[in-house]
Amino acid sequence: MKVFRIRTITQIIFFFILLYGSYIGLRFMNFMPTWACTNPVDYSSACYLLPMQRFQYGLNPYLMYSMPFPGYFIIQGWMAFLIFFLYLIIFIIIFNKLWCGWICPFGTLQDGISFIRKKLKIRETQFSEKTKHSIRPIKYLLIILNFVMPFGFAFGAVAATPIFCRICPVKTLLPPLHGNILNLTIGFPPGVVYSIITCIFAAFILIMIFFRERFFCTICPICAMIHIFHKSSLLQFKKNVGACDSCGNCWRVCPVDIKEVYLEKKKENVIQENCNLCLKCIEACPQKGALSIKYFNKTIFSSSREYLEKIIGRKGKKKNATDNSPRPG
Amino acid sequence: MRFYRIFNLSIFAVFFVLAAGLPLALADSSGNDYMWLEFDKKIKNADGSITQPLFIRYGQFPDKKQDIRALSRIEAFYTFGEKNKKGEDIFYKLKIEEKDGLPYVLVNSNRENWCMILVSARRAADGKAYEYSAKTTFFLLGKNKYAPEVKGVPVEIDKGNKRFDIKLYRERVKELITYSRIRTFPIRVMVAFDGRPFSNRDINIINEFGELQQKKTDRSGVFIYNLPKNRQDFKMKRRERDFEQDVIFSGYSVGNVVYLGSCAVLFDFSFVNEGQYAHILWQGMAIFIIFVALSLVYALILRKKFKFNL
Numbered sequence: 001m002k003v004f005r006i007r008t009i010t011q012i013i014f015f016f017i018l019l020y021g022s023y024i025g026l027r028f029m030n031f032m033p034t035w036a037c038t039n040p041v042d043y044s045s046a047c048y049l050l051p052m053q054r055f056q057y058g059l060n061p062y063l064m065y066s067m068p069f070p071g072y073f074i075i076q077g078w079m080a081f082l083i084f085f086l087y088l089i090i091f092i093i094i095f096n097k098l099w100c101g102w103i104c105p106f107g108t109l110q111d112g113i114s115f116i117r118k119k120l121k122i123r124e125t126q127f128s129e130k131t132k133h134s135i136r137p138i139k140y141l142l143i144i145l146n147f148v149m150p151f152g153f154a155f156g157a158v159a160a161t162p163i164f165c166r167i168c169p170v171k172t173l174l175p176p177l178h179g180n181i182l183n184l185t186i187g188f189p190p191g192v193v194y195s196i197i198t199c200i201f202a203a204f205i206l207i208m209i210f211f212r213e214r215f216f217c218t219i220c221p222i223c224a225m226i227h228i229f230h231k232s233s234l235l236q237f238k239k240n241v242g243a244c245d246s247c248g249n250c251w252r253v254c255p256v257d258i259k260e261v262y263l264e265k266k267k268e269n270v271i272q273e274n275c276n277l278c279l280k281c282i283e284a285c286p287q288k289g290a291l292s293i294k295y296f297n298k299t300i301f302s303s304s305r306e307y308l309e310k311i312i313g314r315k316g317k318k319k320n321a322t323d324n325s326p327r328p329g
Numbered sequence: 330m331r332f333y334r335i336f337n338l339s340i341f342a343v344f345f346v347l348a349a350g351l352p353l354a355l356a357d358s359s360g361n362d363y364m365w366l367e368f369d370k371k372i373k374n375a376d377g378s379i380t381q382p383l384f385i386r387y388g389q390f391p392d393k394k395q396d397i398r399a400l401s402r403i404e405a406f407y408t409f410g411e412k413n414k415k416g417e418d419i420f421y422k423l424k425i426e427e428k429d430g431l432p433y434v435l436v437n438s439n440r441e442n443w444c445m446i447l448v449s450a451r452r453a454a455d456g457k458a459y460e461y462s463a464k465t466t467f468f469l470l471g472k473n474k475y476a477p478e479v480k481g482v483p484v485e486i487d488k489g490n491k492r493f494d495i496k497l498y499r500e501r502v503k504e505l506i507t508y509s510r511i512r513t514f515p516i517r518v519m520v521a522f523d524g525r526p527f528s529n530r531d532i533n534i535i536n537e538f539g540e541l542q543q544k545k546t547d548r549s550g551v552f553i554y555n556l557p558k559n560r561q562d563f564k565m566k567r568r569e570r571d572f573e574q575d576v577i578f579s580g581y582s583v584g585n586v587v588y589l590g591s592c593a594v595l596f597d598f599s600f601v602n603e604g605q606y607a608h609i610l611w612q613g614m615a616i617f618i619i620f621v622a623l624s625l626v627y628a629l630i631l632r633k634k635f636k637f638n639l
Contacts, residue, residue, distance in 0.1 A: 200616065
């Protein structure tokens with residue numbers, strides 16, 4: 001079976017497990033770093049960014065008087081943060097960015113929207129290098145909202161609900177698949193201003209996803225966090241620079257328009273910030289062993305001309321991936 | 330040989346009898362009577378206000394309901410969560426009326442309010458004094474914005490009435506408890522006695538069907554209660570009722586005085602179905618759709634003509 005087919009099947013299975021698994025008794029709650037909101041309570045998993053933003057519960061006035069010793073709940077809040085952070089590290093060690101490309105339900109939703117666009121024969125929007133660079137800091141800004149702002153909450157700077165969740169576009173776009181559209185209401189939990197911002201942000205993200213494949217992944221804070229720690233993972237994406245003949249296929253087929261893999265002439269580890277390890281580049285590479293995915297330093301999938309010819313044979317000459325024309329746009 | 334067979338079978342028989350009787354054995358073994366509040370169906374008034382009737386029940390769980398007239402000094406209070414300068418809730422007195430031979434109270438709200446009801450009563454028997462307290466919290470979503478809120482004169486509540494305090498964690502947060510359809514989301518319950526955590530004690534919870542669960546509080550007096558999912562799904566599908574109420578109760582003796590507290594938990598499944606949010610949902614959807622259209626136009630304008638860089 002071809003890798004892209006295995007990936008599609010895996011994505012669909014995980015999409016249904018993570019969103020609707022609770023109907024068959026599967027409940028992962030907050031222990032999966034997925035984009036799955038807690039508001040539809042039938043979700044089998046919930047976004048783990050929520051508990052990570054809850055340092056401030058250490059100073060919850062309802063709990064203050066029942067503290068066994070001063071600072072008990074602050075320690076408890078920190079422990080919760082560390083535990084969820086540990087989950088993230090474990091997931092990075094096991095899956096690296098395979099998580100984003102193969103499991104994340106919001107990623108699957110984005111792929112589904114792109115699939116519709118392709119079926120409608122609407123071409124993808126290309127971003128200039130300048131636009132790409134200007135988008136880049138957004139994900140780090142969102143990390144700040146996720147992790148740095150809660151420190152402010154903890155010291156009483158701002159009270160109430162986690163700041164990132166107030167504007168999270170996923171909470172508006174994913175729960176409707178579960179029949180829950182409450183996050184579109186004005187003034188629902190986060191307040192009037194934040195709910196208007198959420199609606200606008202979600203509308204913008206939806207359109208961008210339609211025109212640009214995996215657009216949200218380019219601003220996703222989880223994707224950025226995984227990238228920060230990706231070197232500690234057992235799963236690595238490698239390039240054998242000597243075997244590469246710079247055909248540019250990897251860049252051409254990349255859904256998030258990464259050209260660094262194609263341009264890299266020195267480094268072996270070529271995993272990039274926006275990469276979600278969909279492995280399309282390895283599939284499209286005609287050079288034997290030029291690109292590979294390794295687990296425990298053992299190659300589990302690598303590029304080869306035979307594999308590529310199989311795909312080309314199946315897809316027909318029209319979509320010949322070995323065409324040397326550079327990426328359009 | 331036959332003896333051993335009969336002996337083994339009898340052991341199994343005893344085991345099955347004990348296992349079958351387990352729920353009964355688990356039922357409140359103290360034999361105490363409790364007082365608790367029971368929700369009746371909400372009344373939507375023509376002026377947009379909403380009224381919640383609640384019966385005051387008294388007796389032994391699950392079904393030995395007794396005549397409440399055995400209790401003395403029954404008093405009922407409510408608060409909409411307003412605080413005084415000391416940060417304490419401001420309570421107002423509620424009139425206790427009678428319906429179908431049972432005492433009940435009515436709370437009316439013109440606006441969207443969080444409400445807490447507290448009922449206290451006393452009884453003396455066998456040389457002991459019994460202090461009863463029943464509490465519940467819920468949302469009253471009245472829509473008569475322009476009518477003045479009639480509240481009466483604030484009253485001071487005797488501290489003894491509030492000694493047993495069962496708090497639903499995050500009870501004043503709109504989401505997750507009553508503002509959306511709750512199925513299996515656990516609620517945190519914090520039990521305190523005399524302002525201190527009721528640590529490492531057994532707490533009983535009885536649901537509408539008379540099934541009893543026992544929970545143990547942790548060091549902070551907190552325990553987690555989860556409404557069984559299958560039961561709720563069953564109720565939702567049958568659409569018999571749009572809410573379910575369970576009662577949390579516990580007791581504690583100080584000398585000759587026995588304090589018996591209860592808290593009725595309302596799981597309101599009907600919030601979305603009732604369309605309470607329909608008006609602001611439309612606003613949100615309108616904003617969303619408008620900005621989808623604007624983003625679409627923006628994206629189409631910005632999209633450059635397709636060309637190959639050759």
